[in-house]
Amino acid sequence: MRNATSIAEFVMSASTPTTSNTAPPSLAAQCVSALLDRHAVPRRKHAAIVTEVLGLSYSQGHRRLTTDATWTLEELGTLAEYYGESLSDMVSLGRSEAMLGAMLKIGSTLVPCRFARGPAVHKPRPNALVATLIDSDWYVVPATSELATQAYDIVRMVIEPSSALSRRIAVLDDHADSAATIAGYLKSAGYDPTPFTDLRSITAAAEGRSFDGYVLDWILEKDGTRNTVHDLVASIRSRDTHCPIVVLTGEVQTGVADETDIATAMARYRLKFFEKPARLPIISAALAASFAA
Known part of the structure; x- marks a missing residue:
């Protein structure tokens, strides 16, 4: 794994202008593009993200993303953290396997997990954990001779909090x-x-079905008109006094969002609040902590 010094040297070398008239994207930019590709962000949306x-x-x-413009170490670290990766993983240019969402199945127990897929195996060791695709969903299971689908080696696996299992989350942006x-x-x-x-x-969806969190x-903003989700939050709380509600905004610094309104709503409706750009692992952890409580 790269240490901080070698990563810093990497960023500096990746950002050094070339003598070409049309300088190609820096190595740092290639790493960022590879990161976004791994997380299924369409190429046309890379700059927007x-x-x-x-x-x-x-x-x-x-x-x-398109020239040899300089990246700072902090910028690369922020992007890596946003997608739940380490800076060292990010600068690998995607040579390490992407993590895939799956369910670890041991007997009748199902546990959410993520794994890095290795090569296909035709005769896995008995009881070794392998990944297999069943009805378009990935499962990690003990290898058996009766396994009916193609098995793959597992390079790395991460067990996710059990509180995430089957929790229905409504996301609004x-x-x-x-x-x-x-x-x-x-x-994932x-x-x-x-x-x-x-x-x-x-x-309409919240009234018609039960979400476990928001x-x-x-x-x-729609058609030039801005609205807050205050009334939606109040409606949710009238039906469910315990479900976690995470609120995000990037408009506090601009003055568009009223800090007092947000603080009042946090106290009245027990909201969790994060400023954008919010780190996705932190949002996930906040939900998990609320469910655990």
Whole structure:
């Protein structure tokens, strides 16, 4: 694993301009692109994600990904942490296996997990843990001679909190990319997320089915009109006094979001609040802690 010095040297060398008239993307930019690819972010959305997570202008984010523009160690670390990876994993340029969401099945017990898939194996060792795809879902199971589907070696496996098992989470953000990114991470952590992009659809869904928790953007904008999720939160609490509700916003510093309103709602409705760009592992941990409590 790279130490801090070698990683810093890597970033500096990756950001050194070339003498070409059209400098190619730096090695740091290639690492960031590989990170986003591993997390299923469409290439056309890479600059938008970098812009949002790092608080840059769109042109700054685009230049970092497409030219030899300089990246700082802190920026790379922030992006890695946002997707739950270490900086060393990130600068591997994707040579290490991506982690896949799965269920560890031992007898009748199911536990959420993530694993790095190795090569296919045709005669696995008896009782060794292998990964197999069953009805489009990954399972980690003890190898047996009766295993009917292709088995794969497991390079690495991470057990997720058991509280995530089958928990239904509603995710609301008026930016579809952000809603999909949060939902995608929660799914990899073992939750059952449903993304929404407007108040009307999530309000109808919340009244029609029972969600176990919510991750909500505090301010939503549609057709030039801004609204908060205050009324939605009040409605949720009237039906469920215990479910975790996580509220996010990046508009406190801009003054668009009223700190007093948020603080009052936190005290009245027992909300968990994080400023954007919120770290996905922290959101997942906040949900897990609420369920455990």
